[in-house]
Amino acid sequence: MESTHKSNMATPVLTETIDLAAKFPGRVTPDARPGYSGWMVAKEALVEVSTAIRDELGYDLLSNVTGVDYPEQSKLEVVYHVYKTTGGPALTFKTQTERVDPAEVPSLVSVWPGAELQEREAWDMFGIKFTGHPDLRRILMWEGFEGFPMRKDYKEPFHEEDNKPLKSRWPEGKHSYAEARNPYGDNIMFKPGFDPEKWTPTDPEEALYAALKKYKTEEKDGIKTDHIIVNMGPQHPSTHGVFRAVVVLDGETIVSLKPVMGYLHRNHEKIGERNTFLQNVPYTDRLDYFNSMYNAWPYALAVEKLMGLKVPERAEYIRVIMGELSRIQNHLILFGMLWNDLGAYFTPALYAFEERELILDIYEAVAGSRMMCNYQRFGGVVRDIDEANMKKIKDLVFERLPRKIEEFDRLLSENEIFVARMKGIGYLSPEDAVAYSVTGPTLRAAGIPYDIRRADPYGIYDRFEFDIPVRHNSDLLDRYLVRVDEIRQCLRILQQAVKQIPEGPFLAGKPQYQVRVPAGEVYGRVEAPKGELGFYVISTGKGNPYRYHIRTPSFINITSVEKMCVGTKIADFVTILGMVDIVLGELDR
Amino acid sequence: MSTNELNLPDFNIPSELDGKVAITTLDRVYNFGRRSSIWPMMFGLACCAIEMIAAQAARYDMARFGMEVMRPSPRQSDVMIVAGTVTKKMVPAIVRLYNQMPEPKYVVAMGACASGGGPFKEGYNVVAGIDKFLPVDVYVPGCPPTPQALVAGMIKLQEKIDKQSISKVRWYQKGGDSVEVAVPFLGPDLIDPRRIPEIKAKAAELATPSAQNAPEK
Amino acid sequence: MYGQGLIKGLSVTFSRFFESYTEDIRWLFKRYSKVEFHSSKDTRGTFTIQYPEERLIIPEEFRYVPFLVYDEGENGEKNIRCTSCGICAKACPPQCIWIVRTSDPVTGRPLPQPAEFYIDADICMNCGFCAEYCPFDAIKMDHDFEIASYTRNLLNKERLMKPASYYAGIRPKNNAREEAARAEKAAAKAAKP
Numbered sequence: 001m002e003s004t005h006k007s008n009m010a011t012p013v014l015t016e017t018i019d020l021a022a023k024f025p026g027r028v029t030p031d032a033r034p035g036y037s038g039w040m041v042a043k044e045a046l047v048e049v050s051t052a053i054r055d056e057l058g059y060d061l062l063s064n065v066t067g068v069d070y071p072e073q074s075k076l077e078v079v080y081h082v083y084k085t086t087g088g089p090a091l092t093f094k095t096q097t098e099r100v101d102p103a104e105v106p107s108l109v110s111v112w113p114g115a116e117l118q119e120r121e122a123w124d125m126f127g128i129k130f131t132g133h134p135d136l137r138r139i140l141m142w143e144g145f146e147g148f149p150m151r152k153d154y155k156e157p158f159h160e161e162d163n164k165p166l167k168s169r170w171p172e173g174k175h176s177y178a179e180a181r182n183p184y185g186d187n188i189m190f191k192p193g194f195d196p197e198k199w200t201p202t203d204p205e206e207a208l209y210a211a212l213k214k215y216k217t218e219e220k221d222g223i224k225t226d227h228i229i230v231n232m233g234p235q236h237p238s239t240h241g242v243f244r245a246v247v248v249l250d251g252e253t254i255v256s257l258k259p260v261m262g263y264l265h266r267n268h269e270k271i272g273e274r275n276t277f278l279q280n281v282p283y284t285d286r287l288d289y290f291n292s293m294y295n296a297w298p299y300a301l302a303v304e305k306l307m308g309l310k311v312p313e314r315a316e317y318i319r320v321i322m323g324e325l326s327r328i329q330n331h332l333i334l335f336g337m338l339w340n341d342l343g344a345y346f347t348p349a350l351y352a353f354e355e356r357e358l359i360l361d362i363y364e365a366v367a368g369s370r371m372m373c374n375y376q377r378f379g380g381v382v383r384d385i386d387e388a389n390m391k392k393i394k395d396l397v398f399e400r401l402p403r404k405i406e407e408f409d410r411l412l413s414e415n416e417i418f419v420a421r422m423k424g425i426g427y428l429s430p431e432d433a434v435a436y437s438v439t440g441p442t443l444r445a446a447g448i449p450y451d452i453r454r455a456d457p458y459g460i461y462d463r464f465e466f467d468i469p470v471r472h473n474s475d476l477l478d479r480y481l482v483r484v485d486e487i488r489q490c491l492r493i494l495q496q497a498v499k500q501i502p503e504g505p506f507l508a509g510k511p512q513y514q515v516r517v518p519a520g521e522v523y524g525r526v527e528a529p530k531g532e533l534g535f536y537v538i539s540t541g542k543g544n545p546y547r548y549h550i551r552t553p554s555f556i557n558i559t560s561v562e563k564m565c566v567g568t569k570i571a572d573f574v575t576i577l578g579m580v581d582i583v584l585g586e587l588d589r
Numbered sequence: 590m591s592t593n594e595l596n597l598p599d600f601n602i603p604s605e606l607d608g609k610v611a612i613t614t615l616d617r618v619y620n621f622g623r624r625s626s627i628w629p630m631m632f633g634l635a636c637c638a639i640e641m642i643a644a645q646a647a648r649y650d651m652a653r654f655g656m657e658v659m660r661p662s663p664r665q666s667d668v669m670i671v672a673g674t675v676t677k678k679m680v681p682a683i684v685r686l687y688n689q690m691p692e693p694k695y696v697v698a699m700g701a702c703a704s705g706g707g708p709f710k711e712g713y714n715v716v717a718g719i720d721k722f723l724p725v726d727v728y729v730p731g732c733p734p735t736p737q738a739l740v741a742g743m744i745k746l747q748e749k750i751d752k753q754s755i756s757k758v759r760w761y762q763k764g765g766d767s768v769e770v771a772v773p774f775l776g777p778d779l780i781d782p783r784r785i786p787e788i789k790a791k792a793a794e795l796a797t798p799s800a801q802n803a804p805e806k
Numbered sequence: 807m808y809g810q811g812l813i814k815g816l817s818v819t820f821s822r823f824f825e826s827y828t829e830d831i832r833w834l835f836k837r838y839s840k841v842e843f844h845s846s847k848d849t850r851g852t853f854t855i856q857y858p859e860e861r862l863i864i865p866e867e868f869r870y871v872p873f874l875v876y877d878e879g880e881n882g883e884k885n886i887r888c889t890s891c892g893i894c895a896k897a898c899p900p901q902c903i904w905i906v907r908t909s910d911p912v913t914g915r916p917l918p919q920p921a922e923f924y925i926d927a928d929i930c931m932n933c934g935f936c937a938e939y940c941p942f943d944a945i946k947m948d949h950d951f952e953i954a955s956y957t958r959n960l961l962n963k964e965r966l967m968k969p970a971s972y973y974a975g976i977r978p979k980n981n982a983r984e985e986a987a988r989a990e991k992a993a994a995k996a997a998k999p
């Protein structure tokens with residue numbers, strides 16, 4: 001079975017239909033709700049079933065874990081999407097629990113360690129307690145925050161109405177500042193009778209340091225050594241934003257590391273569930289703000305799948321062109337910033353920004369904005385690429401970028417200092433990479449040729465000739481080289497795409513600001529420059545998504561950072577983190 | 590840099606000395622020095638920060654205004670460009686950083702988020718504008734403001750500095766050495782220490798049955 | 807040889823450094839026409855645009871905060887195009903538009919004109935949905951980005967209104983297309999009865 005999949009790599013076929021219900025009678029039933037698919041697993045059997053799914057059926061990559069709240073049925077649901085790294089479609093399974101506190105579900109960290117942060121997120125947002133989870137704390141909000149924000153009955157302090165469009169905006173325009181409506185006059189909320197003077201402050205970090213305590217002291221050769229804890233971030237020049245890592249050090253060597261996040265938690269999902277379907281498109285731009293052209297794609301894919309929309313040819317090509325330009329630009333910035341982290345302050349970054357500016361010029365001319373493109377629509381894109389801009393793109397992909405990539409390669413790749421800082425650092429074994437749900441260039445640098453553009457093609461990627469660059473040492477240098485190769489492959493795709501792009505419409509149907517999306521659930525995913533980006537959307541047939549969850553590569557790839565860092569020097573942590581390529585808008589959402 | 594910028598318009602400088610001598614006031618010299626070396630803090634919060642970096646990069650090059658020295662340490666910086674969404678979890682750190690900056694210090698709210706909450710204002714973890722905590726000098730709207738817009742905002746800040754007078758500025762007054770802002774802390778929700786009595790009164794009022802029955806608005 | 811890669815890299819830096827001088831000499835006599843060159847594929851040397859003296863070429867589709875278009879009447883009156891239909895307010899993702907509709911003082915029936923029109927520029931995400939879905943071409947995205955101020959920016963109707971000629975100036979192609987579509991519609995309407 002294994003080998004047939006390998007040979008099918010280029011064009012994976014929908015493989016055998018798996019009948020989980022027959023395999024686990026009584027414990028697994030098909031999810032029969034209209035519009036839903038997958039399997040409903042009894043929560044008592046969850047660990048057993050998922051172990052079998054991993055070991056017997058070969059679904060080794062846990063892509064997505066998320067909660068869904070069904071207050072009407074008084075149920076909390078956990079949804080899992082698993083994939084094979086050899087390619088093919090997803091296997092979806094779910095488990096339900098009563099909507100009481102504490103709502104308990106067994107943790108799957110023992111089966112797929114990559115579930116760790118995602119389960120913590122589900123706990124934070126939904127209050128689903130994962131029994132057996134090694135370190136179940138709040139992740140995006142702080143310890144001590146009141147309420148589980150993603151539950152349907154949670155109302156934000158500025159809550160006005162459940163769904164947009166809000167009635168107060170028109171025709172009476174009775175709108176006032178949200179501050180005026182809130183009793184506290186600000187975006188805050190307290191239980192009635194709350195007394196801030198009597199309230200005993202609990203340290204939000206207490207649990208975190210408690211979790212690190214086990215690393216604190218050590219007896220070695222009869223000498224008792226004490227480790228020090230270093231907090232890097234949230235304001236640190238090398239963490240690429242407001243990311244924080246708490247590092248336990250033995251001298252200069254990292255003993256343990258905990259990522260702390262949520263400093264940019266902007267409540268994407270909650271806002272997304274209040275928004276109409278279309279209104280979410282500009283919000284997706286703000287996820288991975290380097291790649292706004294790519295971000296809306298999986299969302300559009302998901303919604304188009306529900307709506308049954310066919311995207312016109314030209315629009316498919318435009319999406320590929322814009323998306324691949326975005327990938328080039330993303331990797332270039334990464335290289336520039338990597339050198340900042342290594343101490344070569346700003347020269348390579350300036351070179352990288354130069355190319356980026358030229359690409360952004362195209363975005364600005366076509367989509368209207370340099371960074372927040374808001375370019376995708378359901379069934380196509382908003383605007384055509386006209387002649388002049390097409391010429392600009394051609395100039396870039398045929399002339400300038402190939403030249404500049406080689407220049408970059410010359411500038412950096414063989415530099416001895418660079419190689420010394422990168423070679424053999426941050427090793428992550430292929431087995432670990434898969435277990436930790438790592439995707440993107442990091443996974444490919446570990447020797448696993450998993451790229452969704454080939455493994456589960458979307459759009460029109462199956463028409464282009466390109467290779468998936470793979471390296472096998474799984475260190476920082478390889479992660480860098482994989483990306484260099486990837487840029488070259490991007491150029492190959494681009495060159496084919498701009499040659500082949502047909503004339504024709506660029507949007508299916510008429511532009512509409514309110515779309516009708518049939519009820520159902522869907523998971524759309526793409527190979528974003530940083531890894532697998534997925535959108536899990538549930539529609540109930542109304543104007544707004546019932547559930548809108550984003551599986552972001554930055555968030556899930558960060559799970560593996562501890563594994564990569566332990567045993568290396570603190571100075572290498574900066575580089576390792578840089579090479580994971582996180583972006584905070586996406587990490588915290 | 591020519592001396593013309595420093596010259597007071599009312600004095601006639603003989604042509605042979607033009608460009609070599611400037612007649613000016615102390616305020617002008619003082620402000621000229623400060624406006625030409627505004628060091629921003631290297632501190633980005635969200636998407637706007639990328640445009641801030643782009644403004645520092647080759648194409649827009651803020652170095653032309655003496656703003657190229659981005660300092661990661663608040664102790665060495667003059668202006669805090671709040672570039673991005675301010676979240677409740679982050680705001681204690683931002684206020685602390687602000688308190689650590691030496692006088693004279695300025696705050697530029699870059700982008701819709703920092704100015705007034707931006708598109709994420711309705712979120713439960715978002716602070717609706719940094720001006721709820723810090724005194725903001727310049728607001729740059731836009732989402733994100735293009736690098737050029739940021740530079741325009743920084744020029745606006747320079748204009749503001751030009752209008753200040755050394756005898757009146759806050760940091761040379763008695764006692765007013767530096768503005769300390771009380772650092773908010775995280776409880777069940779974000780608590781601003783300056784507003785504790787208010788919160789207490791309001792929460793007590795909400796706890797009385799009459800308030801509970803009354804409609805929210 | 808150890809150090810070869812280093813030298814290779816430094817040669818790139820050096821040639822860039824050198825280029826920045828040769829290019830500057832090339833542009834010595836026409837300093838202010840190089841913006842276009844630096845936005846093209848051939849750009850070399852100093853990449854900097856000397857804003858505010860030089861400005862980047864703003865493409866037509868560029869969007870900043872929206873504005874309301876009015877047609878200038880013969881006597882200088884401002885005929886606002888907006889009919890207060892409310893589509894922009896409904897489409898706006900962060901819901902930062904709010905409109906007060908005018909009602910006829912006698913009959914109380916709504917009139918096709920807004921009494922008040924607000925956009926909170928501190929919430930607006932410059933997404934352009936309002937301009938995209940307005941059926942009357944009444945709200946458009948501005949090109950003017952130099953609107954930094956010392957206070958917050960709540961834009962009211964007076965501040966939002968800009969003449970149609972301004973719109974035609976910043977977006978000539980779009981304007982021509984819309985004019986043509988409107989003329990066609992008017993012709994179709996005239997031909998009907």
Ligand code: SF4
Pocket residue numbers: 286635636637638672673674699700701702703707708731732733734931
């Ligand atoms: S204003 Fe817009 S671009 Fe800036 S941080 Fe907020 S959402 Fe991001």
Ligand code: SF4
Pocket residue numbers: 887888889890891892893894895905939940941942943944945
């Ligand atoms: S601007 Fe356009 S969409 Fe908005 S109310 Fe006026 S006419 Fe309607």
Ligand code: SF4
Pocket residue numbers: 872894897898899900901902903925929930931932933934935936937
């Ligand atoms: S640009 Fe977008 S956010 Fe701004 S007013 Fe228009 S629809 Fe609203």
